[in-house]
Amino acid sequence: MRKVSAAISLFVFWVLLSGHFTPFLLTAGAVSAFAVVVFARRLELVDPEGHPVDFSGSALRYWPWLGVEIVKSAWDVSRLIVDPKLPISPTLVRVKPTQVSAVGRVVYANSITLTPGTVTVVAGREEFLVHAITRAGAESLAAGDMDRRVTRFEGTR
Amino acid sequence: MTLAGILAFGLLSLGGVFCVIGAVGLLRMPDFYTRMHAASVIETxxxxxxxxxxxxxxxxxxxxxxxxxxxxxxxxxxxxxxHALAKVAHESGVEPVARAREGEEAP
Amino acid sequence: MIYAPAIVALVVTLALAMARAFLGPTLFDRALAANAIGTVAMLLLAVLEFLTGRPEYTDLALVYGLLNIVGTIAVLKFFRVGDLGQEGTVEEGESR
Structure with missing residues (x-):
């Protein structure tokens, strides 16, 4: 099932990138998608990590919230940059991720980094070391709202 | 100009403004880690x-x-x-400034 | 000319990022500036597509983006390990 879905996604990707609808190119795309899935299966890459289609539903709920967070914190960082006094207070903070799977922790670490103002410096199994540009940013991350949302993202497939 | 054209103009110009702000931050920030936050404004x-x-x-x-x-x-x-940049910089011993002051260079 | 302000802003961004790449002071500052330059170059290529009406530029931007991340990781790995062929060090307790 996962292989079929991977092949279909690859074929859609081919069509979007090529933009030509001649029979030859469509056939070549289908053959390429099939060949890639066959090779990926031999390499054992078609697993929940390689083709995480299970997360589509929760991603649709999580991404809009993440987008709003990114805009808010990008605006805060922009205000810091244009402020003549440069009122930054760089802080290193350790947070404990509550996700159980590697995918969940990667999503959490990537979300922290994608949000301007916080960057995951070390992403371990038990603990993340996060550099925040302001003390307030570090404190709001330590409050754990994003952590809870990623855990929910991971849990509801 | 159509309504869509005006909207596109506004979004493009605003995006350009945030790119410039990020680049100014890249120059103004006192150490490597804080510059990283400025660069992420450009990228997001x-x-x-x-x-x-x-x-x-x-x-x-x-x-x-x-x-x-x-x-x-x-x-x-x-x-x-x-993240790769931050991790390798951290492992290579680039110290973040604890309490950065203006015009101060990272040690 | 709805693209003029965006193009001017992107070129100014490129110049400022280039200045950071020259100033350094550490290797990582330069790598960070190179990464930002790559992102801005992608955006510039995407805008160029609409300016010139040639749809190939988005494909160039996609390829540039892929090369950008591979290049950044390659430079980092080279300066961390000193060899591109060697296996990376795996942290203790890190899952593969």
Whole structure:
């Protein structure tokens, strides 16, 4: 099932990138998608990590919230940059991720980094070391709202 | 100019403004770690707004689909690159300034 | 000319990021500036597509983006390990 879905996604990707609808190119795309899935299966890459289609539903709920967070914190960082006094207070903070799977922790670490103002410096199994540009940013991350949302993202497939 | 054209103009110009703000931060910030935060403004809000403006301009075409793929590539790849940079810098002993003051260079 | 302000802003961004790449002071500042330059170059290529009406530029931007991340990781790995062929060090307790 996962292989079929991977092949279909690859074929859609081919069509979007090529933009030509001649029979030859469509056939070549289908053959390429099939060949890639066959090779990926031999390499054992078609697993929940390689083709995480299970997360589509929760991603649709999580991404809009993440987008709003990114805009808010990008605006805060922009205000810091244009402020003549440069009122930054760089802080290193350790947070404990509550996700159980590697995918969940990667999503959490990537979300922290994608949000301007916080960057995951070390992403371990038990603990993340996060550099925040302001003390307030570090404190709001330590409050754990994003952590809870990623855990929910991971849990509801 | 059509309404979509005006919207596209606004998004593109705003995206450009955030790119410049991010680049100014890249120059103004006192040490490597704080500069990283400035660069992520370019990669999120700057890139996002410019691509959104182009998508509005293109309408519902194949070009917009490619632009969406471009945006997804930036949003998935840039945190990975930033994290790799931060991790290697941390392991190589680049110390973050604890309480950065203006005009102070990282040790 | 709805693209003029965006293009001017992107070129100014390129110049400022280039200045950071020259100033350094550490290797990582330069790598960070190179990464930002790559992102801005992608955006510039995407805008160029609409300016010139040639749809090939988005494909160039996609390829540039892929090369950008591979290049950044390659430079980092080279300076961390000193060899591109060697296996990376795996942290203790890190899952593969």
């Amino acid at each position: 809000l700057g890139a996002g707004l410019v691509i959104a403006g182009l998508i509005v301009q293109a309408g519902f075409t194949l070009a917009s689909a490619k632009l969406v793929i471009l945006a997804l590539l930036i949003f998935f790849a840039s945190p990975t690159a930033t």
